[in-house]
Amino acid sequence: MTEKRFLLDPTAEKSPPWRERAPRLPSLNDRTIALLDISKARGDVFLDRIEEKLSQQGLAVKRYKKPTFARIAPIELKQEISTDCHAVVEALAD
Amino acid sequence: MKTFPDGLVAVVKGDCQTCRMIQPVMTKLAGGQIPFTVLTQDDPEFLSGVTKVIDDTKLAYSYQLNIEVVPTLMRVENGREIKRIIGWNRKEWRQFTGIADLGQDLPEQRPGCGARNMEPEIAEELAWRYQSAELNARRIEIAAQEDDLEACFERGWTDGLPVVPPTEKRVRRMLLGSQRAADEIVGIIPPNQVPCTVEKVAINAVMAGCQPEYLPVVLAAVEAACMDAFCMHGLLATTYFSGPVVIVNGPIAKAIGMNAGLNVFGQGNRANATIGRSLQLVIRNVGGGRPGGVDRATFGNPGKYTFCFAEDEEGSPWESLAVERGFKEGASTVTLFAGDGVQAIMDQRSRTPESLSRTYANSLKTVAHSKIFMVADAVLVVSPEHARVFRKAGWTKQRLRQEIDEILKTRGSEIIRGAQDIAEGMPEIFADVDVTKFSPGGLHIVHAGGKAGMFSAIIGGWVASGPIGSQSVTKEIAL
Numbered sequence: 001m002t003e004k005r006f007l008l009d010p011t012a013e014k015s016p017p018w019r020e021r022a023p024r025l026p027s028l029n030d031r032t033i034a035l036l037d038i039s040k041a042r043g044d045v046f047l048d049r050i051e052e053k054l055s056q057q058g059l060a061v062k063r064y065k066k067p068t069f070a071r072i073a074p075i076e077l078k079q080e081i082s083t084d085c086h087a088v089v090e091a092l093a094d
Numbered sequence: 095m096k097t098f099p100d101g102l103v104a105v106v107k108g109d110c111q112t113c114r115m116i117q118p119v120m121t122k123l124a125g126g127q128i129p130f131t132v133l134t135q136d137d138p139e140f141l142s143g144v145t146k147v148i149d150d151t152k153l154a155y156s157y158q159l160n161i162e163v164v165p166t167l168m169r170v171e172n173g174r175e176i177k178r179i180i181g182w183n184r185k186e187w188r189q190f191t192g193i194a195d196l197g198q199d200l201p202e203q204r205p206g207c208g209a210r211n212m213e214p215e216i217a218e219e220l221a222w223r224y225q226s227a228e229l230n231a232r233r234i235e236i237a238a239q240e241d242d243l244e245a246c247f248e249r250g251w252t253d254g255l256p257v258v259p260p261t262e263k264r265v266r267r268m269l270l271g272s273q274r275a276a277d278e279i280v281g282i283i284p285p286n287q288v289p290c291t292v293e294k295v296a297i298n299a300v301m302a303g304c305q306p307e308y309l310p311v312v313l314a315a316v317e318a319a320c321m322d323a324f325c326m327h328g329l330l331a332t333t334y335f336s337g338p339v340v341i342v343n344g345p346i347a348k349a350i351g352m353n354a355g356l357n358v359f360g361q362g363n364r365a366n367a368t369i370g371r372s373l374q375l376v377i378r379n380v381g382g383g384r385p386g387g388v389d390r391a392t393f394g395n396p397g398k399y400t401f402c403f404a405e406d407e408e409g410s411p412w413e414s415l416a417v418e419r420g421f422k423e424g425a426s427t428v429t430l431f432a433g434d435g436v437q438a439i440m441d442q443r444s445r446t447p448e449s450l451s452r453t454y455a456n457s458l459k460t461v462a463h464s465k466i467f468m469v470a471d472a473v474l475v476v477s478p479e480h481a482r483v484f485r486k487a488g489w490t491k492q493r494l495r496q497e498i499d500e501i502l503k504t505r506g507s508e509i510i511r512g513a514q515d516i517a518e519g520m521p522e523i524f525a526d527v528d529v530t531k532f533s534p535g536g537l538h539i540v541h542a543g544g545k546a547g548m549f550s551a552i553i554g555g556w557v558a559s560g561p562i563g564s565q566s567v568t569k570e571i572a573l
Contacts, residue, residue, distance in 0.1 A: 010379040
């Protein structure tokens, strides 16, 4: 068990101490949605169904896959998703 | 305050040869008439034979007694120290204890050793433990797998470069650089108009990479930025290039190793780099002023990471910027100027002040735009090789300024909008009057730079210089 580490807040403390989530998209209209398969079993089944649902709504969908679930996504993959898409749905676990 | 039993109290450490040498003396004192207590700063093993030993390995007593040397021998009456002696001096110890044959097998005299509570790292820690006020900043827990540097980036605390993670230890050490209380308010920081304490400045100074002795300069810079005349809010919000330029005068510049010479605007000097950066981080983190938020600069300039330098006063033919602005000789000050990047002036041929001032004037004319007068101030930074020309001719700073003003005086019709087939320019109403490039007090002259190079430099000012926008301000550094 490593000792707890603390940093002193350099700000005016007007925002919460935890990292803030990215702002939610106000609407999905004209947005491109990334579907990220992390290479875990049956993630593809889940994402196939999500793609079907989103496509029915007329949304653009792009599929991505991590080489292995055991490691964080390669930088190129993260950059590709953030450049081409506005939101990402990740199929996390089996 | 801890009190002691009356009698004699010795403070020792086993790591000290003199303390070990006087071990028989202590044994003798322990068996004597006067109550005898020993405080040990480390392993008490060598004190066998002494019955009353107080373990002071945590140094709480030593710190409170301000022990500088071991051994220290004190006389205590009614729980209070009356007198003390340090080191070993046979005659002195005999007088002090009233024991005539004390230490007869020992040498006459031996100096003591430095007390453990005075060792640099330890002294610092003791000061934090027993002296410093509570810190008020929110403590943010960093997850076990998070990297401290990355945590600072992810929370938006950096200017794009890595910052030093502001741990409590580092912040407390930084606070020792100033006499001011951690909770004292330094100023109201724009754009969010947030009251900023010494502690918050110290946190950001840690992040910028400052040494504690830079903190008084950073505090003065923050105070100056909060002065109404400087208009930091507007300077931050402008689409123009400018940001705060910090010019340091007085003995502190040399004391903390600031650069006033070679590569004065460039990289490589910790004090220059981190003091300027601290001010920017305070505005970013405490004030909330960030690019894309209130900072709307079209280009900005690299000086918005940090732009801070010292004036070379020793080599200058003139009075310093601070003295010129009414501060007494020997005062340390910070001057803030709302400035852009550095514009080069090359003149390797002029050997007379008349010729060189014409070079300066021609270059200064282009600040902001060669047809825009009286809206942007400037700092003219004269190098040692150029300054030599003025020294030789006996030109004062005022004389140089007057000559430049005179050369730049222009008939309004030549620079009004549309003149020279350029749409930009001065409003029509100036057509029939002579116009000077700089408003009164708008051209600052300082001396800095490397000893070789017949160049000088212009730091152009914000196009909202003066009472309508930003006026340069100077603040004395409280030491």
